[in-house]
Amino acid sequence: MIKSLFNLFLIFILCFTALGMPLNLDLSKFSNLPDFPFDFSVADENVSYKTDIDSFSSENPTQINFQIQMQNAEIRSANPSDFSFLLDVIKNDGTRSTLDVSTLIQALPPVKISSDVSHIKNFSLNLSQKKLNLPDGTYTFKLYSTSNALEDAKPLKFDVTYFTLSTYIPAINEMAHGMMPLTLYFPDPSYYEYLVPITRFVNYNRIPLSTIVKNLREGSVSLGVASPIPNVTKLRIKKDMVLVYISKDLEKYNENPKNATFALNSFVQSLTTIPNIDKVKFFVNGKESDTLFNTYDTKTLFSKNTDVKVYLGLDANEKRLLLVPQNMAIVSEDTLIEDMITALKTAKVTGRNFENVIAPIPENITLINFSRQEDTLTLNFSKELLYAYNDRLDLQRMMLDSLLFSFTSIAGIKEIQILVEDQMTDSFGGVDLSQAQTCPKFINPEKE
Template identity: 30%
Template sequence: MRAFFNIVIIGLIGLLSSTYLFNLSPVDYKGTIEIETPVEESTLSLEVEEDKILNPESITIKHTASKEEVIKIVSNSIFNVDIYKDNKLVKSNIDNLEPVSPSIDATISVNKDNPIITAVNIAQKNLGLEDGVYKFVFNSNIIADIDKASVSVTVTYDTAGNYYPAVNTAPAGTKGLTLYFPTKNADTLIPVTRFVVEDKSITRMAIEQLQNGPLSKELISVIKDVTNTTYNNGNVVIDLPSSYTAYNTGSTGAVLAYESFVKTIFAVDRYWPIHSVTFTVDRKNVDTYFHGMSREAINYLPNIKRNYLLYLAHKADNRYYLFEYQLSPEEIGIAENDSIEMKARKIFDAYSNTDIEYGISPVPKTVTLNNVSLQGRTLILDFNKDFLNVYEDKNDLRHMMVESFLYTFTTIPGVDSIKITAENKEITDFIDVLDTTKILYPPEFINP
C-alpha cells in the first residue's frame, strides 16, 4: 500500500513539473473592481473682443477649445452676470440675457475653429443701471473649471456725454484757432478750436489764446510766459524768457509745452503758410531746451504732415473730444509696399487693438469693415449692416464716429476724402445735417 502512494506522489510531481499547458478558465472580475480612467482636462475657456466698452447694446463672448469637445447644455441660460460699481456688488446672478435661450439637454460641438459665439444683451435700459463705470463678470454655465469659467469687462454708460461736431466755416469776422491743451492727467494733447476776432498777428493771437487756457476744467494749460512771437515769410520764432524755468524742467511738462506750441502754430497754416518753428531764449539760439531736446528739434522745425493718425475720443466735463493718436506703422503691420486699401484695413483694426487709459474708440466692436476700395483719392469704406444700428439714440455720437473716420483715414498718403456704405448700399438718414451718400472731406475746425 505504501508503495502505491509513493508511485502516485512521484506521478504527480512529474506531471506538475512537465511543460504541458493547461487551459484554465479565466476568473470574471467584472463588477468586483472599478478601474477609473483619467478624463483629459477640458480646454474650454472664454474670450471677449474688448475689455472696455462704452454705451453697449450687447457684447459677444466666445467659448473656445483647443481640441474637439462636445458640450451638453444643462441650463436655459449660458451666462449669468455679476455687476460691480466701485468694487461693490450692485446686481448678482442675472441670467437670460441671451436673445435666444438654449435648449436644455442639447449638445454642441466646439473646437478651435468653431467656437460657441453668444450675444449677451447688456443695454443700460435693459439692466436698469445709472450712468457710471461698472465691472461686469460673465460666468459661464457650461465650463466646470472655475478658473476658466468667468471673464470680466469694464462697461461705461455715459448718456450725459455729448459731442460737438466739427465745422467748416468760422463765424463772420472771426478766425478759427485750433489750440492744443493737455488733459488734466497730462496724458495727451486735446485740440480745441476757438473763434476769435483778429486784432493782431494770427500767430501771436494763437500763443495768447494758449496762455489764456482752456474753458474746460478737465483740460489744463502749460503755456505761461512768452516774450515774443514773430512771423517772417512762413518761419515763426517764439522767444521764451530764461526766468521762466517750467519749460525746461520735468520731462512730461516740457514735452507737452513743446508740442502745445508746435501743433498750435502749425494749425495756423490754414490762414498763413507756416514752414518752420524756431525757439529762442532771451532772443538767443540755444543748442538744447525743453528738458534736453536737441538743436534740430528747436531750430527751424519743419511743418511736415504726419501720417497714420488714429482719432480717438476723450471725455472732459461731460463732453467728448476727438484727438490724434500717433500710430506706429511697424506695430500695426503696415509695410512700405502695402496698397492703400490694405493700409486702411490695418488702421481700422487699430480702433479695436489700441488700448490707452485716456482714449476711447468711437467705433463700437459690432462694426466691421467688409471691404475697402480706392477711387481717385477717395477711400470707399463698406461696413457691415450693424453699422446702421450703432448709437441709435445719439446722433452726436454717430457724428463723432464718422468724423473720426474722416480725420483718421485722410492721414493715409494718397487719400483726401472718404465715402461710407453698408453692405454695398448707400447710407441715408444716418446723421442729421450730414449727407452720408456723398463724398466726405475732413472738416476744418475740430472740437469747436
Template identity: 30%
Template sequence: MKIFNNIIILSLIGLFSSTYLFNLAPIDYRGTIEIETPEEINDLKLITEEYNLLNPESITIHHQSDNEVVTKSVSNSIFTVDIYKENSLIRKGVEKLESVSPSVNMSIIVNKNNPIVTSLDISQESLGLEDGTYSFVFNSNLIANSDNSSISVNVTYDTAGTYYPAKTQAPTGTKGLTLYFATENSDALIPVTRFVVEDKSITRMAIEQLQNGPLSSKMRTVIKDVTNTTYNNGNVVIDIPSSYTAYNEGSAGSSLAYESFVKTIFDVDRYWPIHSITFTVDRKKVDTYFHERSGEAINLLPNIERNYLLYMAYKIDGRYYLFDYQIDTQSSGILASDTVEIQAQKLFDVYKDIKLSYGVSPIPKNVVLNDVTKQGTIITLNFNDSFLSAYKDREDLKQMMIESLAYTFTTLPHTDGIIISVNGEDKTGVIYPPEFINPEAIE
C-alpha cells in the same frame, strides 16, 4: 538510512531555531524594475474673444482642452477676479460673478467638443466701479497650474457723454484757432477750437489765446511766458525768456509745452502758410531746449504731414472731445510698402487693440470693417450691418464716430476724404474732415 535522515532533519531544526545571526549579501535591484508615480495631467486652458471691452455687461470665458479632462469644482465660484487700475490692485478675489454657480465637489468632464462656458457679470453697476480703464485678471479655481490658470482683459467704463460736432466754417468776422490744452492729469493734449476776431498777427493771437487758457476748468494751459512771436516768410519764431524755466524742466511737462506750441502754430496754416518753427531764448538761438530737444526740433522744425494718427475720445465734464494719438506703425504692422487699402485695414484694427488708460475708441466693438477700396484720393470704408445700429438713438455719438473715422483715415498718405458704405452700399457720399475740431463755445 532512516536513522541518518532523522539526524539531518534534527540538525536543520536546531540550526534554524538557534540565535545565530546570518549576514546575507545585499541584492542590487537597480535597473531591474522602475516604478513611476502617475502624474496628474490637467491641460485646461482659458479662452475668450473679448480682451478689450467698453461698457460691458458680461464676459464669456471658456475652459478648453484638446484631451479629455475630469476636473472638480472646489468652490461655489469658478472664477475669482483681481481688478487693477493704473497698475495698482484695487479689488482682490472678487467672486460669485457667474450667472450659475457650480456645486462644490462637482466633477466636470471637459474635452475638445465640450468646453466649460462661463458667463460673468462685470457690469459697472454690479461692481460699483467709477468711469475709467481697468485690467481684470480672471483666476480659474478649476486649474491648479498657475501658469495657465488666469487670463487678463482690459475693461473701460465710460458713462455716455455728449459730443458737439466739429464745424466746417468759422462764424462771420472770426478766425478759428485750434488750441491744444492739457488735461487735468497731463495724460493728453486736447485740441479745442476758439473763434476770435482778428486784431493782430494771427500767430501771435494763437500764442496769446494759449496763454489765456481754456474755458473748461478740467483742462489747463501749459503755455505761460513768451517774449515775442514773429512771422517771416512762413517761418514762425517763438522767443522765450530765460527767466521762465518751466519749459525746460521735467520731460513730461516740457514735452506737453513743446507739443502745445507746435500743434497750435502749425494749425494756423489754414490761414497763413507755415513752413517751419524756430525757438529762441532771449532772442538767441539755442542748441537744446524743452528738456534736451535739439537740432531741427528747435531750429527750423518743418511743417510736415503727420501720418497714421488715431482719433480717440476723451470725456471731460460729461463732454467728449476727439484728440489725436500717434500710433506705433511697427507694432501695428503698417508698412510703407503696403497699399493704402491694407494700411487702412491695419489702422482700423488698432481701434480694437489700442490700450489707453485715458481715451476710448469711438468705434463700437461689434462694428467690423469688411474691406477698403481707393479711388484717387478718396477711400471707401465698407462696414458690416452693425455700423447702422451703432449708438442707437444718439445722433451726436454717431457723428463722433463718423468724424473720428474722417480725421483718422485722412492721415493715411495721399488720402483727402472717405466714403462710408455698409455691405457695399454708399451711405454718406464723400466726407472731408471738418476744419474746426471740438468747438469750445457751444451755442
C-alpha cells in the same frame, strides 16, 4: 448565449417585415443587451447658444448677436415671442439680479450652417447700459431661456464693463460771421499725457500768430487747462518759418521734462496750423541757447507734424469727450488702412496700448473690405455699424468724426464713402451717408 439572443432578435425583425406589419419596437427593453455592431439609437435633438465673443465689444456694449443652433424643425419654425429670455447679472461672484430681456431681443434673418438638418436662429440683444438700467462696473452676464424647447441649452456666458461716457460735441464746418478759428493744442486736462487740438473762435484780426500765442497763454477755462507755454516776448516771420522769442526765465519748462515737451509741442503744433507756416525756431532771451525746454536747443528747426494720424477718444475731466490724434507708423497704404481700423477698435497704435483713451469703433464692427478711387476711400463695414451706440447720437458722431479725421490724414484722400455690407445708408448719427463725406473743418470746438 449572447450570440443566440442576437440571432433571435434578427429573426423577429425579419418576420414582422415579411408580414408587412408596421415595426414599432421599444428599444429601451433591450438596454441590458451588450453593444451591437449596429447603431439603433436615435440622435439627440441638440440645442445650443452660439456667438462670436472675440468680435464682441465688452466695454460699453450696445448689442450682442447670438444664435440658437437646433435640429428640431418645430423649434426652428418658432417665433421669437415663443421664447422667454432671462439675463442673470452677476457681480463679484454673486447674482445681482435676473432681468427679463425678451423685449430687448430681435430676430435676425436665419442662416443655414450646412446642408444637413442643423440650422440656427439669429438674434440680437440690446445690451446698452441705459436699457438694462445698470450702474458703472464690470459684470458677468448669463443669457438663457425658460421655454421648454430651450431649457436644456447651456446658457451663454460673457463679461461686460460699463462706464459712463461724457458728451461728445461733434466737429463742425460753420462759424459765426466776423470770427476766425484758432486750432490750439493743449495737454489733456485729465492725465497730462496727450496733446489735444481744440478749436476756439475769436474775433477776426490780421495777427493770427500773436493771437494763437495769446490764447495758448490763457489756457482753457471750460476744459480746466492752464497755459502750457512760457511767456513770449516777440514773434517774427521768415518765409515759411515763425521765429519765437521767449524769456530766459523758463523755470518749470526746463526743470520738468513733461512740461518741457508739452510746451514745445503746443507751440509747434498750434503755430503751424496757420497756412504757409511749416517751421518754428526758438530764441531764449534773444539769443541761441542750449537750454531750451529741458533737452532741446535753439539751433533745431521744429517742423509741422504731417504724419498720418489715428484719432481716438478721450474723456476730459469727465466733462466732455474729445478726439486726440496719435501718429501711425509708415507702412504701405493697404496695411495702414487695416492698422488704422484696428487702432480705432482697440486703442492700440503701432503695438502700443494707449491708456485712458477710448476706442471710437466698437470691436464687433468688421471692415469687410475697402477700395480707393482717386481721392475717395470707400470703407465697407458689417451690419453691426448700424447698431453702434444706438442710444447715443453724440457717440455715433464721435465714431464718424474719428473715421473722417483719421483716414483723410492719409496723403491724397479727401473723401470717405461709408457702406454697410455693400449698401449705402442714409441715416447714421444724424448724417446722410449716401454721399461721400469730407473731413469737418473744426475739430473739438471749445464751446457748443
